Amino acid sequence: MIPWELVDSSPVPGGSETLYLYRRDTEFSIRVDGCELMNSRVHGSEDALAECVCARFAKHPSSKVLVGGLGMGFTAAAALQNLGSQAQVVVAELVPAVVAWNRGPLGHLAGYPLTDSRITVQECDVALILQAEQQMYDAVMLDVDNGPDGLTRSDNNWLYGWPGLKATYTALKPAGILAVWSASPDPAFSKRLFQTGFSVKEVTVRARGQKGGSRHMIWLAQK
Structure with missing residues (x-):
């Protein structure tokens, strides 16, 4: 078997x-x-995280969406594929090295989405954007951790608690959608979404899409 090779590392x-x-x-x-x-x-x-949301805005060419967490670029790429020509996609990524990886060794995986003129990358905590905006986004998609529990960074818990959900609610336009990716269900989080004022739908998706794989959870919460 071919061994894994360390390409790079970066502190969070x-x-x-x-x-x-x-x-x-x-x-x-x-x-x-x-x-x-x-x-x-x-x-x-x-991919499904963006597809579930952005397909709803395909007929609105000037939609504006916020993606929390760049990862390997797949969510951002799927958003671009399902949005209009005048859409704006703001990607918030806390770790500058992840942005560099997507411009370098990872770029080809999702088709170099960061070269699309509709994308703006902000190297910051997505929480800072959510706290600063009011009725700015048609959709907010969060994939900053393994779910509502902060694994990568304990400060991510803010996003999924009352303060973060209220800030997100405020940052969304009327009828805007918050979509959250998770490796597993979390009934307590579903309850917090509902109590914040969202209408909530839970969608189960497969890790490998049509090829199956583990079951992951996406919350679709509409303002």
Whole structure:
């Protein structure tokens, strides 16, 4: 078997965790302290995160969406594929190295989405954007961790608690949608969404899309 090769590593700003980028032949993996966060061969549910949301805005050419977490670029690429020619996609990525990886060794995986003129990348915590905006976005898509529990960074818990959900609710336009990716269900999070004022739909998707794989959860919460 071909061994994994360490390509690069980077500390997570504001925390003690470290992200590692590995390659094995044509396969890539991003891990945090031994736990795999994402793999280039398994991105069906990341694609679905954007497809579930952005297809609703395909007839609105000037839609504006916020993507929290760049990852390997699959969610951003799927958003672009389902949005109009005048859409704006803002990607917030906390770790500058992840942006560099997507412009370099990972770029080809999702078709170099960062070269699309509709995308703007902000190297910052998505929480800062949510706290600063009011009725700005048609949709907010969050894929910043393995779900509502902060694995990569404990500060991510803010996003999924009352303060973060209220900030997101405020940042969305009327009837805007919050979509959240998770590796597993979380009934308590579903309840918080509902109590914040969202109408909530839970969608189960497969890690490898039509090829199957693990079951992941996407919350679609409409303002």
